[in-house]
Amino acid sequence: MAALTEEQTLIRDQAEAWVRDEFPVTKFRAMRDSKAAGAIMGDAWQGMVEMGWTGILVPEAHGGSDLGYLTFGLVLEALGKNLTASPLLASALVGASALRLAGSEAQQAAVLPGVVDGSIILSLAVDEGARHNPAQTACTATAQGDGFVLKGEKRFVLEGMSATHFIVPARTAGAPGEEAGLTLFLVAADAAGLSRTGLSLVDSRGYADVTLDNVAVGADAVLGEVDGAFPVLDAVLDRARAGLSAEMMGTAGQAFTMLVDYLKTREQFGRVIGSFQALGHRAAQMFTDQQLARSCAEAALASIDNDAPASTVAEMASLAKARVGDHLHLVSRELIQMHGGIGMTDEYDAGFYLKRARALEATYGNQAFHRERYASLLGY
Amino acid sequence: MSTATSAAGDAFRESVRSWVEANFPPELKDQPASMEGAGDGDLAQALERWRDALAGQGWGAPTWPKAYGGAGLTPAEARVISQEIGRAGGYNPIPLMAGMGVTMVGPTLLEYGTDEQKEKHLPGIASGKIRWCLGLSEPNAGSDLAGLATKAEDKGDHFALNGQKIWTSGADISQWCGALVRTEPQAPKRDGLSFVLLPMDQPGVETRPIKLISGASPFCETYFNDARAEKSDLLGPLNKGWSVVKRLLQHERASQTSARGPGAGGKSESLYAIAKRYAGETADGKLEDADLRARLTRHLMDAEAHRLTAERIAAEAKGNVEVSAAASIMKNSATSVSQTRSELMIELMGYRGLGWEGEAFRQEELDTVREWLWGKAISIYGGSAEVQNNIISKNILGLPETTQKG
Incomplete structure (x- = not known):
């Protein structure tokens, strides 16, 4: 800490x-x-x-x-x-x-x-496909009178059913894949033309698909610069990634506590299973990994608080999301494996952690996304 | 940090900087640390002048008390001294010249030694004049150190040592040795050991250098044949040598956690430069080999995570870098970062990363090869990676003992 x-x-x-x-x-x-x-x-x-x-x-x-x-x-x-x-x-x-x-x-x-x-209740409606890729935004916002008309599909929106307002990146210029040409809009969930459908994912959280069918908004719905929102969207996402990394440390931390407790109490072959090196060493490696991951999550959060340059915050956020994601992935797998059959039952909580882990990993870019981003930021 | 503290800190840094400017011999600028012991007359003289100047300040071991050759400074002030010397393009030769003295023997002596022992041994270490080696491992006692067999027999005013030590780093050029020996053969493994100090220049001590897969090495075999250690040089109580050595090894781990070796840190220039020079780039400037690039990225992240963790542990300890259980975590992490880095470097260089000697290869290539091979030692010495994992699972996680009780 x-x-x-x-x-x-x-x-x-x-x-x-x-x-x-x-x-x-x-x-x-x-x-x-x-x-x-x-x-x-x-x-x-x-x-x-x-x-x-x-x-x-x-x-x-x-x-x-x-x-x-x-x-x-x-x-x-x-x-x-x-x-x-x-x-x-x-x-x-x-x-x-x-x-x-x-x-x-x-x-x-x-x-x-x-x-x-x-x-x-705000929610950023950023993803349009199953994999995070903000530059691929295809949803359009066409100027009309003083305002804009939004058209497109936003997928897997976090808390999409409970949100009262969405923050929607939409394309006012350029083509999907380009960073230039994006604009952020604040759209009320009850706006005419906006509909949403709840989704049931493994982690039982409130995702929704949001359809924008010619939703008309005023000029006052534009957050920031027209056409130039990508840098600020990226900065918002980096804050989201850093915050998510902290939540993931909590989920991984609890999973690891459950795992170690089980190693100390479960007996087989006449001894507690934590006395077997095959398990003890894996636990030791997970603990080492936890310490390394924690440093990344905290450094990302601190870099924001310390007003570090955007490129530094970006590096730290990608480092944190990837490194903490790897850690949570490992611990959630081992949680099930080391519990054996009991860990497979719905009655036991271990499965909740495995399911939530994968959803957290996918949110705002999984490990592969952030390793690629980190490599590019460092010039590799 | 309060303004007052940082003002005082700035003043201290200023004073160190001007002292270094006045005293650092310019001919030593950017000389590699390995030049120590090199034959060149002028450089050797400059190095001796530099050592003498540092010793005069008590900066060979700045955190030790002044009475024992130190400067009575805080760890933070000691770091400022290293930084300022590094800034001038130099390094502090005393910790190298003292062998295991500054990093391990000295701190243990400060904790366990009598006043007489401290007065006798610490000033020689702090000035870099006396080099120390450690006689711990034996051919049949490596990871299971407590199984060692070298005997020390009570001869009234001294002990007579008989047996063989191995991996005694620098034994052939050291003046003193700290050795873990068996003083009570009947007691259970860990309870019959004592830690003694003995001079190397005596008829009963013989050393033989060990050649490694990387070529010449600092390691030796050391043979004790009725070697003499004075009773007054018993460190800590008789038959309590295991506690002394446990502490000594914590100091060792603490000194090995910097992930230096073949360099670390997410943006280290050399790895970047090597990647760009040896592996091709795509039109948009990415490394051509996607698999290598992916593994390189993982390594860069691991190195950065390690660096951030070292910083975090230091911040949490509020500047006092305590030897603690964290040392095992950091040793394993440092080891893995630096070994992975070496493997990546030779892979990037292709055949050029496999040169053994000769004009056909650049010095940088030959050094990389030797560092890669030498680096295999890091996960073995100072308690192997597996021993560290035993320590973490038992002492930090509280899992039951996984090894046989000795």
Whole structure:
């Protein structure tokens, strides 16, 4: 754990206690079994608003506390441990970052207070295919009168059923594959021509496909520059990737704790299985890997808080998402393998971690995406 | 960091910088560290002047007390000294000249030694005048060190040592040796060992250098034939040598975690330059070999993760780099980064990365080959990667002992 300030330590301890006492994995299981609409744990979301977590990245002028990304990461890590489902990342990190980086003062004043009090739930509708690739955006925005008309399909949108507003990258110029020609729009979920369909994925979270069928928006819906949104979209995504890495450290950390506990208690051949080197050494390597991954996640968050140049933040975010992704992948596989048959049963929680792990890896670019990006950033 | 502290830090750095400017012999600028012991008369003299100047400041071991040849500085101040010497294009030769003295024997002496022992041995180490080697491993006691057989017999005022040590780095050029020996043959493995200090220049000690797969090496076999170690040079209590050595090895791991070896760090120039020179590029500037590029990228990420972790551990320890369980993690990580890097370098160079000697190859190519072969030692010495994994699983994760109890 990074060297934390007193305030950060307090927030982390509070978040960990809250998750441990109020939101054990049984709550996640109950939500999955009930097929809750929007796949949010409603009471958890209300609690998060009350704890002030929705305002961690919002300026004080708009009702937030402006404590920074490392602090937000501490909360996300705690939530990742018990798979607490909520739009906190999608709205209060990704959405709030987009407003802060691209939005005008008036747009921020109109939206951010609602993000803080939970009445507005933002979601970035970026992917259009099964694999993350923002430059491939094909959704179009055509100028019409003072505003624009949006047409296209957004796929696998995080918290797509519970969002009240979408942040939509659309093409005002150029062709799919080009970075130039993108513009960001803020679109209300109840806008005429917008429809959405919930998707059922292995991790039981609230994804949706969103169809924009000639959705008309005013000029005031444009966030930032027309045609030149790619750099700011990338910056928002890098914040999302860094935050997600923190959540993934929590999920991996809990999976590893379960795994080590099992190695200490399960007996076969007259001894606890953790006494076998074949398992002990793999656990030792996972622990080493965990320490390395943690440094990457924290460095990515800190680089944002320290106002590092965008290229540095990009390198660190890709490093974190890839390295933490690899770590979570490994631990979630070993969690099942080392538990043996019991780990395969639905009654046991191990499967939840495996399923969630793969979804987290795919979100905002998997390991392959970020290794490719890292290599390019470094000039290889 | 408070403004006051950083102002004081800046002043310290300034004073170190002007001292280095005034005292660093210009002819040593950018000379490789391996020149130490080289025959060149002028360079050897300059090196001796430089060593003497550093020793006068107590900067051979800056964190040790002044009374024992150190400068009584903090680890952070010691880092400033290394940085400033590096900035001038030099290096501090004393830790190399003292062999295992500055990094391992000295810190252990500070912890376990009597006042008399500290006064006798530490100043020679801190000034780089006395080189130390360590007699730990034996032909039949490698990873299972506690199984060693070299005996030390009580002869009243001294011990008489008989047996063979191996991998004693620098034994043929060292003046003193710290040796782990058996003083109580009847006791269980770890309980009958003691740690003694003995001079190498005596009739009962014989050394023989070991040639490795990489060619000549600093390693030796060392034979004790009634070698004499004074009773006053017993470090720590009799038959408690295992505790002393455990601590000594923690200091060793701490000194081996920098992932230096054949270089590390995500943006190291040499690896980038080599990749671009030896492997072709596509029209858009990517390495042509996609598989090699992918593996190179993984390595760059691992190296950067290692670097960030070293930084994080130092920050969390608030500047005091403690020897701790983290040392095992960092040793394994450093090892894996530097060995992978070497393998990638020779792969990038193709046949040019397999040259053994001769004019047909550039020096950089020959060095890469030797570093690759020598680097195989990193995961073996100082507790093999497997021994480190035992330590992590038992001491950090709390899993039951996986090895046979000794």
